[in-house]
Amino acid sequence: MSPKPSESGKVSFSPKFKLLSILPPTTQSNDIICELSWEMLDDPPEYEALSYTWGTTAQDQPLQIRTFLSQSPSPSQPKTDIFHVTKHLCAALLHLRQSTAPRTVWIDQLCIDQHNLDEKNAQVKLMAHIYRSAKRTIVWLGELDIRDTDRVDIVVATERMNFRPVEREYSTLEDQVILKDLIGFGAQDDTDDSGRRRRKILAGLLNRSWFTRAWVYQEVVVAQRGVVLCGSLEMDMDIFINLLDGVCDLDFQEVGEAASIMHSSKGHKPMFAIREARFESRNGLSSTKKSRWLSTLWQAMGNLDATNPRDKVYAFLAFADSTDETQISPSYGKSIKSVYTDATVRSIYSVGSLDVLELAIKSAESSVDLPSWVPDFSKPLPSSPFMTHNVGSTEFHASRGSQYTSRSSHTDLATLTVRGHVLSTVASIHPRDFHNHKPSQIFHDWMNLADVTAWVLSQIQPPVHENFPESSLTLQSRILRTLLAEGAGSDDTPDNLNYTDPEAILDVYYKEPLILEARNNSPKFDRVFRETDSPSTTSLKLQLSTYRWIQKIVKIIINKKFFMSVDFNFGLAYEAVREGDVICILQGSKTPTVLRRVCDAGANHYRFVAQCFVDGCMRGEPYEELGWTEENIKTFVLI
Numbered sequence: 001m002s003p004k005p006s007e008s009g010k011v012s013f014s015p016k017f018k019l020l021s022i023l024p025p026t027t028q029s030n031d032i033i034c035e036l037s038w039e040m041l042d043d044p045p046e047y048e049a050l051s052y053t054w055g056t057t058a059q060d061q062p063l064q065i066r067t068f069l070s071q072s073p074s075p076s077q078p079k080t081d082i083f084h085v086t087k088h089l090c091a092a093l094l095h096l097r098q099s100t101a102p103r104t105v106w107i108d109q110l111c112i113d114q115h116n117l118d119e120k121n122a123q124v125k126l127m128a129h130i131y132r133s134a135k136r137t138i139v140w141l142g143e144l145d146i147r148d149t150d151r152v153d154i155v156v157a158t159e160r161m162n163f164r165p166v167e168r169e170y171s172t173l174e175d176q177v178i179l180k181d182l183i184g185f186g187a188q189d190d191t192d193d194s195g196r197r198r199r200k201i202l203a204g205l206l207n208r209s210w211f212t213r214a215w216v217y218q219e220v221v222v223a224q225r226g227v228v229l230c231g232s233l234e235m236d237m238d239i240f241i242n243l244l245d246g247v248c249d250l251d252f253q254e255v256g257e258a259a260s261i262m263h264s265s266k267g268h269k270p271m272f273a274i275r276e277a278r279f280e281s282r283n284g285l286s287s288t289k290k291s292r293w294l295s296t297l298w299q300a301m302g303n304l305d306a307t308n309p310r311d312k313v314y315a316f317l318a319f320a321d322s323t324d325e326t327q328i329s330p331s332y333g334k335s336i337k338s339v340y341t342d343a344t345v346r347s348i349y350s351v352g353s354l355d356v357l358e359l360a361i362k363s364a365e366s367s368v369d370l371p372s373w374v375p376d377f378s379k380p381l382p383s384s385p386f387m388t389h390n391v392g393s394t395e396f397h398a399s400r401g402s403q404y405t406s407r408s409s410h411t412d413l414a415t416l417t418v419r420g421h422v423l424s425t426v427a428s429i430h431p432r433d434f435h436n437h438k439p440s441q442i443f444h445d446w447m448n449l450a451d452v453t454a455w456v457l458s459q460i461q462p463p464v465h466e467n468f469p470e471s472s473l474t475l476q477s478r479i480l481r482t483l484l485a486e487g488a489g490s491d492d493t494p495d496n497l498n499y500t501d502p503e504a505i506l507d508v509y510y511k512e513p514l515i516l517e518a519r520n521n522s523p524k525f526d527r528v529f530r531e532t533d534s535p536s537t538t539s540l541k542l543q544l545s546t547y548r549w550i551q552k553i554v555k556i557i558i559n560k561k562f563f564m565s566v567d568f569n570f571g572l573a574y575e576a577v578r579e580g581d582v583i584c585i586l587q588g589s590k591t592p593t594v595l596r597r598v599c600d601a602g603a604n605h606y607r608f609v610a611q612c613f614v615d616g617c618m619r620g621e622p623y624e625e626l627g628w629t630e631e632n633i634k635t636f637v638l639i
Contacts, residue, residue, distance in 0.1 A: 015041040017126060018111040020065075021102040022093060032063035032093050035078070035102075036110065041129060047104040049134035050096075051219040051226075053209045054109065055088030055142075057307070063093065065110070085109055092140040095229060105138070106130055108215075117333050124330040127215075128222050128318035137223035137237070139216075141208045144231030150198050151233050157182040158239050179246050185254050202247050203261040205230060211267025214306040214315040217296065221277040222318055241275050248272075269303045277319075293319045293347070294355055301359065302380035309336050309368070309378040313343045326350040336368050336378070341413045344374045352403035354418070354589040358385040358611050361574050373416050373608040373638045383559035383574060386488045386591055386613055396488075396590045400620035404588030406635070416638040420586035421628050423617060424565035426579055426594070428459045433575070434558050449476045452483075452562070459564055478615050482570040485556050485613040565614070573612035581609055584636070585622065592617055598639060605637045 021035040039045060063085060066078040085093075089109055096103055112123045131137055161175040179185075183202070184195015208230075210216055220226060226237030235243070248262040248271075262268060273296070280292065296316045306312050314330045326346045331339070347356040359375035361383070366376040386396070399420070406417040430452065453475055556572075563571045565583060573594055582595045592614045595606040622628060 015126075017041050017044075017106070017123060017130060019044065019047050019104055020107055020110050021104050022097045023102050024098055024100055032090070032097065033066075034063060034093075034110070035066045035068060037068035041126060041133070044133065045104060046135050047106055049106045049131045049137045049219070049223070050092060050140060051131075051137050051210075051216050051223075052092055052107075052140040053088060053213050053216075054086045054307075055209075056086060059084040059086050061085050061087050061090035063090070083110065088140075088142060091143060095140070096138070106134065120332055121330045124314055124332075125317070128218055131219045132222045132224065134223065137219060137226040139210065139220065139226055139228040139237060139240075141205060141210050141228065141230035144205075144233055146201060146231060146233060148232075150194070150201060153182065153194075154198060154201075154233070154243075155235065158235060158243055161239075161243075175246065176250065179243075179250055183247055183250065185250060199247065199251070200261065202244060203265050206244060206248075206262060206265035206267035206271060208267065211270045212303065212305050214300055214304040214311050217270070217274060217277070217300070217304065218315055218318045220274055221281055238278070241271060241278070244271055245275055266303075269299070273299045273303070293321055294359065297375075297377060298359055298381065298385065301375075301377055306378075308332070310334075310339045312377040313339055320347075321350055337370055337374075338413065340368070340370060340377055341374045343377070345413070345416070348404055348416075348588070352405070352588055354404055354586060354593075357589065357593070357608060358591075360608060361385075361576070361610055371414050371416070371639060384556055386485055386556070386611060396618045397620055398585050398592050398614075398618050399587055399589050400623055402587045404586075406587070414639060418586045418588075418636050418638060419633050420584045420589070420593075420636065421622070421626075421633060423583045423585055423592060423614065423622055424567050424569060426563050426571075426573075426577060426581045426583065427566040428564050429577060429579060430455055430562040432562075434560070449479055452479050456564060456570075460568075478570055479562075482572055482613065482615045483557060483562065484550075484553050485572055486618065487553050488556055488613065569614050569616060571612050571614040574610040576609050577612070578609075582606070583612070583614060584634075585617070586636070587633075595636060595638070601639055602637065604635055605639055608638050 016038045018036055019039050021037075023033045023035065025031075026033070061084060062082050064080060065083050066080045068078050086109070089107070096105065108127075113119045157178050160178050182195065183199040184193075220237065223237070228235050228237050228240040244262075248260070248268060251260040251262040277292070277296070293316065296319050297313070300312055300316060304312075304315075306315060310330075310332060313328065317328055317330070320328060326349045328343055328346050334342075344356055344360075348354060356375065357373060359377070359381065360373050361381050362370075362376055363379050363382045366379050368376050368378065370376055404418070406419050456475065456479065559575050560572050561575055561577055563573060563577060565571065569583075571583070571592075577594055578596065580596075582597065584593050584595055586593050589611065591611045594609040594612050596609050598605045598607055
């Protein structure tokens, strides 16, 4: 069993926390024996923190723990109990146990009484501090069946490489040669399968459940230093992450994304997110913290799991930008609805921004009854947000940098009062759907601008609005710019290209067969491009980089709809958009917002539908064109 609730009820736990000492085996028994004691968090003894997964929820592995807690009769007479833990943790304890000396560690399953909500709430709030203060964090991935030769080859390869964990570029060209030899891409003998075997080993590590556990993100990102243990394989944590990242990159370059066993692993995206967050943390990039909180929540919605849905918020509190007034405090006794609503409100209040609404798009899988404006943090978004790379960080400023000011006591957690201007109304929506389409298919379908142009013209009824473009090229430029949402799906636009240059984009589109033919005729196409800088390859290099950029940014269209407003503005919004929906620009929102009137709820009551892209309105242009002022601002109550 897990630790039971304390006999004396509530205890003031902060700034105290528990530490576990794993004792050496005795001559009489090989049983796991530990000691548990309270320590002061601001002056603790030296300890390590364990980052792991519980594995199965069955806690059926016994161990003895002598507790030196305040509830014990006296320090000299510790209370001894038999605790039961998961099999995965038991294996970690056996691996960590030293033969002659105790080892002091912090482990959530044993150092937090999981049945005492008061203790759990208080200690979870301290977890970032606990991992940050540890001498090192130990990542336990479990046992590993690996040949000694493969283990040695992997370790020796990393020792030869010149990893630079505090820099964004993680490997040199020399490092890439070493990695190619390690995973078999540099082998001259195709019959030698040792490289392929080691590549499968590394891909298997990326498929471990540790990479998809919500709590590991915080545990690893805030850690001062760490070590990864997987069976007999032991490696510095940053070197381990850089190794996997380098192999992923080579695997992608050699065989492409579709065939890459590294890219298809469930840990690829979380690993990349951890790498980027550790880079920012180690380099003191605190200016990104406001957007890091929302970006982390977005990535967690699609890539990280938690047994308790509340942990999809609580596991990332270390990255929240908040004051004492807006700080989110763990409370496992609250309903999921209350936790998610409270987190949304406090996110808005803490930064005076409606950026969090970017995550409030409900998927068909959503089962929590939430207000329309509250994200379901437990489920992935049905499509990429318009601030994809770093939610909350964008060049869009539809409300001209205004802040959310409609703050109230919010005793009614079912509503959110917002203020803004009505921009227009959705008049018609293009019928095409995109569900789980491949980028190449989206590229072909949407780049058929003649089809989209014909649809736009079919919606026009005389007299033609003065805003409607007369030039066919101007019309296609506006359509293309809208479909690509001005490159919102990428932060690495090629130097030679801009999303406002449709002719250059279309030029690459029409040359696509030539680009693909050049690639298909040379299995080492990418390698030749990287290593050759002759004039004969420069043009094709430029076209290839542009083509890849377009393939990346068209993903923004998945599960979205192209629409036209009553005043002939073009827009892109999530599939929930309907004809007659109101397009608004709200204070504190970087993008326009689609709202739907709720007639039976009050004159100014609306449901939040989605944030959207509207061509020509993403940088506050309507404020000058329409003469918006504070006097004609409108209040909306979102339900």
